[in-house]
Amino acid sequence: MIADKVLNKLQQVGYKTLSRFSRVGRASLFLWQVLLSLPYVIQRPRLLVRQLYYVGVQTLLIILVAGLFVGMVLALQAYIVLVDFGAEESISLMVSLSILRELGPVFTGLLFAGRAGSALTAEIGLMKSTEQLSGMEMMAVNPMKYIIAPRFLAGVIAVPLLTSIFMAIAILGGYFVATEMLGIYEGVFWSQMQNNVDFYDDVINGMIKSLVFGFVVVWIAVFEGHDCMPTSEGLGQATTRTVVHGSLAVLGLDFILTALMFNV
Amino acid sequence: MIFDNIDMDIERGKVTAIMGPSGSGKTTLLKLIGGQLKPDSGSVIVDGENVHQLSQSALYDLRRRTMGMLFQSGALLTDLSVYDNVAFPLREHTTLPEEAIHHLILLKLEAVGLRGARHLMPAELSGGMARRVALARAIALDPQMIMFDEPFTGQDPISMGVLVKLIHDMNQALGMTAVVVSHDVNETASISDYIYVISDGKVVQSGSPDALKHSDSAWVKQFLDGDADGPVPFHYAAEPLIDDLMGGIKSVRS
Numbered sequence: 450m451i452a453d454k455v456l457n458k459l460q461q462v463g464y465k466t467l468s469r470f471s472r473v474g475r476a477s478l479f480l481w482q483v484l485l486s487l488p489y490v491i492q493r494p495r496l497l498v499r500q501l502y503y504v505g506v507q508t509l510l511i512i513l514v515a516g517l518f519v520g521m522v523l524a525l526q527a528y529i530v531l532v533d534f535g536a537e538e539s540i541s542l543m544v545s546l547s548i549l550r551e552l553g554p555v556f557t558g559l560l561f562a563g564r565a566g567s568a569l570t571a572e573i574g575l576m577k578s579t580e581q582l583s584g585m586e587m588m589a590v591n592p593m594k595y596i597i598a599p600r601f602l603a604g605v606i607a608v609p610l611l612t613s614i615f616m617a618i619a620i621l622g623g624y625f626v627a628t629e630m631l632g633i634y635e636g637v638f639w640s641q642m643q644n645n646v647d648f649y650d651d652v653i654n655g656m657i658k659s660l661v662f663g664f665v666v667v668w669i670a671v672f673e674g675h676d677c678m679p680t681s682e683g684l685g686q687a688t689t690r691t692v693v694h695g696s697l698a699v700l701g702l703d704f705i706l707t708a709l710m711f712n713v
Numbered sequence: 714m715i716f717d718n719i720d721m722d723i724e725r726g727k728v729t730a731i732m733g734p735s736g737s738g739k740t741t742l743l744k745l746i747g748g749q750l751k752p753d754s755g756s757v758i759v760d761g762e763n764v765h766q767l768s769q770s771a772l773y774d775l776r777r778r779t780m781g782m783l784f785q786s787g788a789l790l791t792d793l794s795v796y797d798n799v800a801f802p803l804r805e806h807t808t809l810p811e812e813a814i815h816h817l818i819l820l821k822l823e824a825v826g827l828r829g830a831r832h833l834m835p836a837e838l839s840g841g842m843a844r845r846v847a848l849a850r851a852i853a854l855d856p857q858m859i860m861f862d863e864p865f866t867g868q869d870p871i872s873m874g875v876l877v878k879l880i881h882d883m884n885q886a887l888g889m890t891a892v893v894v895s896h897d898v899n900e901t902a903s904i905s906d907y908i909y910v911i912s913d914g915k916v917v918q919s920g921s922p923d924a925l926k927h928s929d930s931a932w933v934k935q936f937l938d939g940d941a942d943g944p945v946p947f948h949y950a951a952e953p954l955i956d957d958l959m960g961g962i963k964s965v966r967s
Contacts, residue, residue, distance in 0.1 A: 576791075584788030587747055588802045588850075589777035595805075 476672045483671070486591070486598035496599040504565040504600065504667075505607035509614070511564055512557060516615040519552055520544060520622025527623075528631050537631070541638040542645050544623035549651045550711075553616040555703050558662035561608055562695030566670035569600055570691040573674025574684040582675075597671050604670070608663025609656055616655065654710045661702055666695040715741055716752075717914040725857075728884050728891040730905035732898070733912050734936065734945070739894040740785075742911075743860045746892070747782060748772045760857065777806055781851035781859040785866060787843035789835040795822070795846050796831040802853045821849040825879060841872025848879060858890040859883070865897040873900060880904055898937050902926075910936065 490497050527543040573596065576582050582592045620642075627633040646652070670691045677687035715738040723729045731739055744750040746757055748764045757764040760779045767775060789798050799818045803809060809817070822828040825845040835843060844864060851859055861880065865873050881904045883889045895901045902908065902922040909919045910933055918925060918933050928934060935943035951957065 579791070580784045580786050580788040581790055583744075583749060584782070584784055584847075585790075586749060587776060587780065587782040588805070589773045590802070590805050591773065 472676075475676060476668070479672050479675065480668055482593050483598055483601050483668075486594040487602060489594040490598045490602050493599070496595070497603055500599045500603035501607060504561075504569065504603050505610065508561060508564045508607070508611060511560055512611050512615050513618055515556060515560055516553075516618035517622040519556060519615075520548065520619030520624075521626045523547060523552070523619070524623035524626035524631070528627070538633060538637050539641055540627050540631070540633055541623065541642040544627070545620055545642045545646050546651060548616050548619045548623075549646065549655045551655075551703070551707070553612050553619065554655050554658035554662055555699060557608060557612040557615045557659060558666055558699035558703075559696050561604075561611065561663070562666045562670070562699065563692055565604065565607070566666050566691045566695050567688050569604070569667070569670040570674040570677070570688045571684065573597070573600070573671060574677040574679070574687050577675065577677065578679035578681075578684060597675060601667050601671050604667030605660070605663050608666070609659045612656065612659035650711075654706075657710075658703065658706050661706065662699045665698045665702060669695045669698065715914055719755075719911070719914070719916055721909055721916065721919075723858075723890065723892055724907065725890050726884075726888045727906040728880065728893060728904055730893045730895060730901045730908045732894075732896055732901060732908055732910050732936075733917075734896060737912050738914060739896075739911070740862055743782065743862055743892070743894055746860065747776065747780060777854065779857045781854070781856040783844065783847050783851050783859060783861045783864060785863045787835070787840075787847040789838075789843055789847055789850070791835050793835075794831070795827065795833050795835070795838070798835070798846060799831075799850045799853055802850065806854060817853065821853055822846075824852070824883075825849045826875070839872070841868050841875065844868075844872075844876065845879065848876075848883075852883065852887075852889070855887070856889070858892065861891065861893045861895070863895055864893065865895055865900050873897075877904055898939070912936075 523544045524540060527540045528537055531537045531539055531543070573582075576592075576596065582596065585592045585595060624635075624638055627638055628635050673687040673691045673694075677683045719742075721729075721731075731742060733739055741750060745752055746759065746764065748757075748767070751765050756766075759775060762771075762775055764772065764775070789795075790801065793801065796818060799821055800814055803814045803817060807814075818831070819828055822831055825848050827842060827845055827849065830838070830842065830846075835846070838846065848859075864876050864880065868876065877900050880891055880893065884891050884904075893901055893905060902925075905922060907919065908922055908925055910917045910925065912932065918928055918930055920928075925933060925937065928937075932944040934940075935945060941947050
């Protein structure tokens with residue numbers, strides 16, 4: 450009896466492990482096929498532009514609003530800590546470094562996974578369940594090239610752009626709070642930032658992070674859509690997985706990238 | 714296993730029907746022919762080429778040259794209008810100028826009677842209209858063969874009549890080979906030249922519609938006549954009712 454139960458459990462563990470690994474394998478093959486399809490997208494810029502509008506422009510508003518508030522809150526918190534040491538003039542340093550190095554790329558990655566990633570998964574999954582992808586295959590048009598690749602490339606391009614917009618608006622939010630509410634001189638605010646923020650170490654590293662996050666989040670989103678079970682339940686699960694896995698991937702990768710970039 | 718040792722010939726220029734109960738793998742068969750699924754063993758030959766041994770580009774080439782498929786749902790691209798849906802294969806696969814494509818689309822839509830609906834979006838179409846648009850799209854590149862996946866399912870009598878007429882006309886007028894997968898006995902029998910009846914992964918019987926009507930297989934008879942009870946029993950396999958009733962509530966769970 451007990452031996453049976455143990456065997457059953459072992460079997461389950463084995464099965465789950467195998468299916469996880471085969472998923473990773475499928476996702477890798479899928480990525481390879483997407484990358485091979487990219488030249489097709491470059492010949493069809495119209496497909497790309499359309500998707501850039503959907504994943505990029507339509508995510509802009511949420512990025513702007515979130516960026517503004519994050520920057521404003523950071524300035525307030527920085528002031529509370531720094532004023533005790535009489536160092537409130539360094540407020541711009543704290544705001545800009547945390548935005549450029551961490552919060553800009555991470556927040557954008559998370560918001561993108563929630564807003565655009567879930568929409569991509571749902572759209573592709575619905576195309577699959579309504580046989581649009583099969584139909585395209587039978588019309589001898591490869592959906593990998595026509596549907597998946599433009600969405601993938603659009604996402605990879607959009608995330609770094611959105612990140613830089615997030616960074617800019619967050620710093621402006623911090624500037625507004627610092628100068629208008631907290632009475633820091635404008636000149637001090639900007640010169641502190643100018644003297645201490647390094648273009649390569651801080652700005653470029655932040656952009657590299659956002660490129661990695663964008664790549665991974667869009668990869669997860671299009672794969673989940675393409676791999677989902679073509680039922681309403683399967684579609685719901687796939688959309689949830691995109692947001693959960695996408696967000697966790699952003700946070701996990703952020704730790705690894707930070708450790709690598711700043712030589713800690 | 715879905716199919717066991719199945720052997721079918723689909724003759725050029727004829728209407729061949731594949732009939733069988735729901736869940737007998739009819740759609741799977743079409744996907745095998747179209748190369749969307751791979752069999753564990755066996756081969757599918759279309760126009761002299763073994764579908765499952767072709768490279769991806771050769772397979773796409775074969776599909777473009779020889780096959781069209783009409784899906785149950787129509788599978789129209791939901792973000793394109795009726796006009797652009799029919800234009801889709803032409804724009805993807807030909808270098809025709811837009812003017813020529815315009816003429817072709819109007820002619821194809823005229824053939825299915827929906828020239829006036831060209832500005833509608835797929836969401837605005839009824840199920841029957843969506844299938845007709847999908848048919849116009851499937852014939853846009855003049856394929857040698859069209860596969861129909863359950864073309865009559867869920868259609869009102871008029872749409873059904875229209876589809877029957879369209880399949881018949883395309884075959885007669887254009888000499889297009891048609892493969893019709895269906896379980897609507899009368900409609901399918903009225904237009905097909907040859908019928909395969911499949912069940913449990915095997916061809917149970919095949920022949921012309923007339924020959925099948927006089928079949929002496931009790932199973933085929935039940936299927937064609939739509940009898941509730943027969944070789945396919947009305948009841949799902951279960952223990953006798955009296956035992957079940959006396960077994961108490963627990964029997965539901967065990």
